[in-house]
Structure formats: structure tokens, C-alpha cells
Amino acid sequence: MPDAKPKTELQKALEKLGLRRDIDLALHLPLRYEDETRIVKLIDVRDSTPVQIEATVTHQEVTYRPRRQLIVTVDDGTDTCTLRFFSFYGSQQKALAVGNKVRVRGEVKGGFLGRTMLHPTFKAAGGDLPTALTPVYPTVAGLPQAYLRKAVLSGLARADLSDTFAPGDLEWLQHRSPQKGQKPLWTLRDALQFLHHPTPDVSIDTLMDHSHPAWQRLKAEELLAQQISQLQSRRERASLKAPQLQAEEGGTLHARLLAALPFGLTNAQQRVGEEIARDMARRIPMHRLLQGDVGAGKTVVAALAAAICMDAGWQCALMAPTEILAEQHFRKLLGWLEPLGITTAWLTGTQKAKERRAMLALIESGEAQLVVGTHAIIQDKVKFKNLALAIIDEQHRFGVAQRLALRNKLHHEDMEPHLLMMTATPIPRTLAMSYYADLDVSTLDELPPGRTPIVTKVVNDARRDEVIERIRAQISQGRQVYWVCPLIEESEALDLTNATQTHADLAEALQGATRADGQPVLIGLLHSRMHVDDKKAVMGAFTAGLMSVLVSTTVIEVGVDVPNASLMVIEHAERFGLSQLHQLRGRVGRGAAASACVLLYSTGDAPRLGEAARERLKAMAETNDGFEIARRDLEIRGPGEFLGARQSGEAMLRFADLATDTELLDWAKVEAPMLLDTYPHLAAKHVARWLGGKAEFLKA
Template identity: 75%
Template structure:
């Protein structure tokens, strides 16, 4: 008789939930810190509570009933001998109702509210009275469905006992210690084990404010270690790339690079010249370039990309440019074809175009051109990195609006390099300037080039904040712009009506503006067309609408944020952003950048609504205030980092697993400076400690930095 196959180990729902949270190792659980704490260390008499206090009481149930007015609810009255309190539950189970039977002695914890009827607690947590009171605050952890707090607390407690929490920092370099020259002081200095034990089970007498604002020495230790792990991993990635090989691409005298400079219809700005030289120096090296090109909207990044592509093509290699949307990719395609195609044709070279909406025959033709090497420049969307795309000699990959792409997509583009097991050079571009602390942390592995000068002829855009009640005035302003032969954008946050958000949508706005502007005329008599553009439209329809607007045959374009980047219509002089309070600051700045691209005076109207509220929320107010006060993209970026945190700038760089969970770049610049100083010393003098430190904090996530 054959032996039965060994039974597969079963994974409980709670274990699956732990994996969903990324909690695989003891150290992962040890670093899974509480969201907040509950004080269950003492019992408070009802006679001593104040309205608004969150307290724990011990009392006897004197009444328990289900009421159906105004809705189904469980009403439980308790008495602790000093006063009574009503516990109100709108959601409850029969088992809970049974546990709260008359005569039961319970401990309940919740916020106490006052009123004509006496003290009340809404949905308090409760359990049977009895047993010793805890000696530390009770942690409440971030969790997911299927993972109760009790299970998570037990798992964390076990992990703290088993995890290796030995020191990985060289003693003289500890933040705040006497051997460290940094100004940072974390005295009294806590060890990692002390810090984690304290943060999971803080003493009841600790000032909760220092836990909530992360200023407690235990928090400071964790933030310092986390920033150091990030700096170490970035530096490791940067040093590893220095050992990789890439084609050395050098411009030839009288070659494509010089010819392109000669035929450009404008002179380069000083910033464009400087940045182009930085990129050219990198391309000439046999190690892969990893450079981020940042510049405000309209600073001329596309021509810098074209000059880099010319160097690559002139050296006999292929260049790929990938953009996040078909509209942006097509804008690049038109510009680059206009500049480069006349220079490539005499050399027998072509430009290929790849998007997801292409007809099968056209796609096959383009794939053949790319594989043969005849297509020296390949421009497109995500379609560029599909498996069927085979490059003959790819040496330079340019990614526009890099924060829109995920790690896997950037790695896929790098993997297209087939010749001699070499790496392609990588140039990433962004119109969202990177604040200093972000460049020092998340982008520490990249060289950063900055276009800090706008081309001549760009007019400053006046930004106005207008309440939606003045919508008719804005429409009259549009009518006046059209009469002068100018064009207008009107941007809405939704495509169709949503019950969840009471926002004016693009289709509704398109119909309303078409009716309101029916009699308007543009260009001395031609009828004004109001067009509609959104992401759900077929690609051919999108192209047709954009062609009419860019060609000047359409006066008003009603759109969703699909026109956020890349669209270049110098004749457009007015941008209206509907429900501006709903947009992010960086996005508002990008949208504003669509106007002011010609010589005409331009304006951006931020049409806002407060809804039912008497005034705007604090965050929305801060965003709109920043838009009105400054047009400087770098200042906008700095304020955006303060308001929203780093997510807006990073996109999917960390593939959904942020490398910083505890440190705050807006508040912890000193700690970041300390980590930047220590990281190279640790890698050089204590490589084993450095590797252990990175693995402890990041595990496999450090791999994402290679993108």
C-alpha cells in the first residue's frame, strides 16, 4: 500500500491576513507599530468624568432593551454606584446583547457625552469585569479584515521576544552620542529594543502628545534607523550600477547632435545648455546613466530629450521614449518628428510609434522596424515595453512623467537591452520639481538635473480664485476671450455623474457650455465649437478632438485631467478648473501650465465650492492659497510636500511599499542629514553591519531602488 502524500500545511485566515499586511518575519511584526493607544490601566468613576473624556468604567447593567425609534438600536443602562450612563449600539449581535444582560458586571471604554438625558457612550468597547488591570497602555494596530487586535497583539508580543534587535549602528556614530559631530541630539539615547518595547507597551504616565507627534526619544531612534536604512540601500544601488556596463555614446563633430541644434527654430536657454552637457557627459561613460531631469511646466524638457536621443542615434544605437498617456506620447511624437525626421531620413532611419490603440497591421509594421533597427527612435505608451517589442540595439530609454510609471514597467524597459548584456542609459523626466529633502532621500541614487529657467516669450499666468456662484461671470470672460480669437480649457474632475460626489461633470458641463456659448463667435466670424475630451473616449475620437483644438478650429475644450501634461496650444489663454478644491496642488500647477505658452496674457480661474460647509477645509484652503500666491513650481512642490507628503512625487517608485513609514521629510531634515553622512562611512568601514541594517528594515523592498 502506497504511503499517503504528506498533508500540505494549512494557513489560517489570520496568518493570510498577516501576509497581506507584509508581516512575514519577526522583525516585520516588531516594526508594525500601533496607530494609537487605549488607556485601560485605570477605572474612572462616572461622577468624576467630564464630557468629551475617553475613559474606562466598571459598572453593573441595570437595563437592556432593543429600541426601534428612530432606528433599531440596543440601549444599555449601567450604574457604577456614583452615577448612571447609557451605552448606545446601532450595530450589535445577539451574543453582545446576551453579554449585556441585566445584572452583568462589565468594563466599558469609550467617549462620554453629556445631554439632557444624562451621560452617554456611543458604541463603547466592553468586556466582562474582573482580572488585573493592564500596567501599560493597550496598543491598537493597523489591521485588515480577518485579523483581530487580540491576535495581532499576541503575534507582536511573540515577535518582540524572538526578533534579532541587536544594534547595527557603530557605537561612535549613534545619533546624539558624543562621537557624532552632527547637531542631532536624541538624548537620552534609547536602544532599538528599548524603543520598540516602549512603543508597543508605553507606560500610562507618558505624555500621549509625544507619541502622537513622534517626538519621543523612542520614535526618534526608529526614524533615525529607518532613514539610515533608506540611505544605505540607495547608496548600494548607486554603487552597484557603477559596476554595470553601458554603451559609451559620444556626439560626432558635424553629426546629428550638431545638425539638430542648427535646425531648431529657437535658441536654447542657459539651463537647457547646461543640462544637455550634463547628460552628454553621462552618455559618454561606459557605465549606465541614471539621471532625473526636473523642470517646471514649459521649461523645455522635450528638446533636451531630443538632443540626448540625437547623440544615441548618431552613435548607431536605438532610443525609446515612453509617456504615460497617448495624448502626451503623440505630442512628443509630433515635436520629435518635426525636429529629427528630416535629419534621419537621409541616413535611412525612421521613427516608430507604438500605442495600445493601434491597428494590428500598423503595429506589425512598427514592430518589424524596431526589430530590424531601422527605427532609430521609438515613441509610445506602455506598449513600448510589451513582450513582442524587440529592439535590435537599445541604448537610451527616456521616461516622461516618471512618477506615473510603476517599478515593474521601468524594469521592463531596461530589460529590452539585448546587445552584449549591457544596460541602457536611463533618463527620467518630471514636470513636478522635487523638493530638496525628497531629492536627498527617495532620489538619492539618481543624478538630478534641473531646468530652472523658462524660455523667453512665456507670459506669467494670473491665477484667480472664484466661487462657483460667479459661474456666469466666468462664462462671459470666456466669450470675451473667444471674441479676441483666443482658446479656452475647462477642466472637470469627473467624466459622468456620481452619486458619491456632488461634482459638476465633464459631459454635463460640455452640454451647458455648448448652450451658453451657442451665439459666440471666434476669429472674426467662424462659429465656436465646444469640444469634449476624456479618458474613456476611443483613441481615434480623442485624436480628432485634439486635432481640432490644436489646429484652432475649436474654441473651448471641456476635459478631464487627461490634458494635465504635454498638451501645447500657444493660442490657449484661459484655463478654468471646476471644483479646484478637489485637485492636488501639483495637479493644479500642471493644469495651469497648459496656458501662458504664447505671447497673449493668460489666466487660470480656480472655480471652487464649499458645498454644505460654511468654508473650505484647511487642506483645500492651503492648496488654493499656494496657487494664488506663487507660480514657481519649486515653491509649489515644497508646499505640496508639506500638505500631502511624498506620495505625489514618487508615484509607484516603491511599488506600493513606501520606504519611509515613520520619518517625516518635512520635519526630520536633520535626521536625514545625519543618515546621509553616515551611510557611506558604514558601507566602507562596516559593510556587514550595513547589509544587516538594510535587510532588517527593508527586506526585499530594496530591490525596487534598482528601477
């Protein structure tokens, strides 16, 4: 850091960006670049191009219509341009006084009133021009670019950037087609120096799409660090012990559960069940991800795995991210397992002290063979007698530290429990291969029979009345409806209709409507600020069919199963992520009735939706396939956000792109074991440089 004094606000802001070490600063790369290396004449400027000009101020005024603004006219001898500022200070007015010569940078737009720059940057004219492009870094509030540039520069000068590749192993990178006129081999130091301050003759496109050789070097380094870390994790796991949970033949809990289920298993469920059983029969801890689309039947597979564990005399824990989802699992598992003599404990953060104490005693004594709950399961006070299988549902919703805590719950002869993680957000193959190199992945790729396809319609909010008529029609046929809102309360930043207001509006609009049995329509409201008992009461009434419409925030995103619900309306659908929209849509189409999902969108004051929002809604309308949705989501959002990597506070891959850098990934997979086995000191240095304390998180 620039100073070794007590931490300033600026240094705290650097830490907020994760910039603690010199190498962190060196690897904090620009978002984009500004070209301040040349002055352009106004007469030569193309419309909508960012440029730098030097000109004399010929006019200045403050106008108040249609709003307060500072308008400055400048002339560079070839043409004039208007500078427009909606927020400004006296010092800026002084710097832009008539007669002053200024150097101005911004995007020039043509128009009816001539050329204009909106909020350009400016300084007094004169002085040498820089010889490299000016970097613009990702930042946070209170951290100006000028300070960040100095900090990065000093970190870059001090960081140890010596080679950590095996001697001679840079040859492979050297043979990758270098671009014309550029040196074929970049050291890490060369690559970073160049990317922080590229020369003006570089193709900006190769910098922005990360195809430049300097970027190739960085991506190779990053992928190698990730592969070494995951290989270490896999090897460590192979040296760990776990209880051997053998599925016995006939008369067992597993066999009795199978016989008691009111439906047959799909081929996919049978195949995945066998994969899990084989893993649990080994002495090495299972580390398996079970992925399947919404409604593919993951809970049944988890229950059968739990049965094998309990058959062998050990405890099993199932952890879900929300109380509603945990309770959904609890009721389902209770219905299947209680008649078979299994004692199940229920554990959440909102339990009364007396009930909680009773549950903790059941768990510690081992009397409770199955424990279902939220993150309350991983608290220190929860002591298992002999936990052998931990099941985590919607694993990407948990922070990595929480997943690690659950794995540390077995204090028995240096063993750790088998781990089964479940997700209804399918993960594209390339992503699974890289991020989950330390995980075995099982896929439920078929839905149980009898599911009705869901029709998805994208509808402008201006047609809300038509949607309400559709709701009225569904209710009159005895069906139920979800209406999902994105926020709980009014937000100044996003002026969205809150759930309470929507509930009131719908109650008014559906006044006098009746159900198929002639009863008046009840409309429920569910949001995360409600007391847990109130939530349960509302959810219970909707599940029982007493309530026709449920207005809700996204607390119903996963796990809610009401077969009679046939219509899902998602308000402000443009605000939701793609996988979240797909999860919400999966709450309908669970019974025999024809089901629909309406994506209500609003452009607000904008003339049209943003590009990413348009792509999301288009993908939803075009496919119901969770794997296709996942592939498109990855394209739109990128891997770090897709996997919930933010839960650990860090994006896992910052530079490499798994969709396009497959060649580099293949190289890193071959290189990692060689480096780890032959040059362990280089491998350790490489991982420390790139991952710091994050290596532990990649193991969860």
C-alpha cells in the first residue's frame, strides 16, 4: 500500500476490493482504457466516439430549463462543441471561464443543436501527452481512479512476479500463434506491465476480448493455479477416511422406503441412486453434486441415500437455505420415513428455546437418525453422535464457510462425513469440469411422467389488466395462482411496486370473483419480514387450497410444491436473474392442469429494455430446459456470478473464460500434476500468488 500509517478510508476501500497484498494490486486489471495519448481536431471526429480535444472557451452560462445545467461552448479552430454539465461546482465554472484554453475528453454526439459532450473530463491545456493508454479500474465508492492508479503502480513495482511455471514449460505457450509484430513469449511481469499501460498502437479489441498474448499468459497462470488447488484438494480427500455405508440386501430401510413410495423411480433416479450408493460404500468421503432440473425428483434420491446411511447405524443431516424449503423437505421426509420407524429432528434459527433444547438432546444422543434444518445445523451447540452423511440442498445458496463447517461436524476417529450437494440450477459441462474438478457430478436428466409443459409469455406491464382477467379465469376453474414481486418495500433506487401494494391492488381488482365452488377468493401475502408462524399459516392455507392467489417475494423460489397451482405471474421480470426466473416458473406445472408463466416487464422511463434483460426474457420464452437455461445464463452472467462465487466474497476465475479457453484449460490439467509432483515449491508459490487464502474455499 502507498503508506504504512494507520488505515485511512482509502486503504479500507482498497481492502473492500480485496486488494491487501502487492500481488493483489498487480492483478487488479483495468475494466477499460481511455486514449489520452493524442489530440483530435473536432472537424475529424466521428459521432459517438470518445476523443480528446484542445480548445478555447468562447461562452459559458447556467440555464434553469428544463433543469439547472452548466453550458460551455469551446472552439478548437476547426469547429465548435457544447459541453453540458447537470452537476457542477464553482471551481469548475472558474476553470471553464471564457478565454481559458482547456483539454477536454468525452464522447462527442451530433444533433440538431450541433456537437455536444455530456459531463466530459477536462483540465487546463498544455503539458506532455501520456505515451500509454490510461487504465480505468473497477472501484468502489470513495476510491478515486487517481489514487487507485498510484496504488496499482506501486504494487506492481514491489510484487514478486518471478516465474512459477516448470522450467521449459513455457514452450507450449510460446507456440500459441503470436500476433503479428508482437513478441511470441510474455513473462508475467511483461504481461502485467503491458495490460496496465498498453501502447496506443495496440488493438483495443484484443484487450477487451482478452485474446491478446499478454492476456493468454495471465489466463494460463490463473487456470493452472485453480487446477493445482483442486488437485491438492482431491488428493487430500483421498487420504481422508469416511464411514463405510453399505447398502444391505432385502428387509432394510432402503428397501422398505422404495416399496412404500407411491410412485416408481425414473431411470435417471435409479442410475444416480446407484452412483451415490457406490460412493458411500467406500472409505473415502463422497463429494458429489446432484444436479437436476426443477421437479426432477432430487429429494427422493436424497431420502434413499439417507436410508442407506441410517441402515448402517449412522446419522444423516439435510441442510436447506430457507426455512420454507427446509420445512418442505421435513414434511416430505417425515411422510416417507416416520411410518418406517425413523426419528427425525427439526432445527431452525427461529425455534423456541424449549423445543430447540429437546432437538439438540435428540441429536446428541443419536436418537434422531435424520436432522433437517437451515444453517442452524452448523452452529457450535449442535453436537451429532455420529454424523456420516451431510446433504446440502441448493448448495450455491450457502457461503463456502458454511459448507466447510458442516463437513467438520464428524469428530470420530479422524473421519469426515460423506457430502451430497444438490442443485436445481444445472451446471454446464465445461463449468462442472473446471470449477468442480474436486466433485463428482450426477445428473437427473429426465422428469417424472405426468408433468405438463409450461407455456411462457413475455408481457409488457401496460397489459396488466389482461393478466388479471387471466387470473380470474383460472380461479373460476378451481386453480391457484402465484404472483411474485421483486422487493419487500419501496426502494428509492428502484421505484418498484412493493408486495403489500400489489396485494391490495389485486384484492381490489378481484373483488367479487369466486372460486369454482362458489366461495369468495382469498388472496394471501408472503414476504421475508413476516414472522415465521405467519408465513407457515399463509403457506399452509395456500397448500391446502383455501387461498386462490399468493402474492409473494422470492421466498417461494424453491421447494414449494402445490400441484393445483397453474399460473405464475412474475412482476418486473426484467429484474430477476435467469436461473431465478426458471426456478420460479418451476413452481407451476407440477400437476395435470395446463400451466402458464407470465413474465411482466417494465422499461420504466427507458425506451426499451437493456440488452441482458432482453436476452434473459427471450431465453425463458424459448425453452423450458434447465440445462439450456443454464448455458445461456452462463453466457449472460459469466461463471463467477453463475456459481454464487460471491458467497465467498471472491470470484473464482477472473480472467479465463471456460467457454473459449478450453485449450488453455486442457494444458493446465496436464501441467498441474506434473508441477505438483516435480516442483512442489513452485506449485505452492503459484497457488499462494493467485489464490491467497481462497484455496480453502475451492475445496468446499
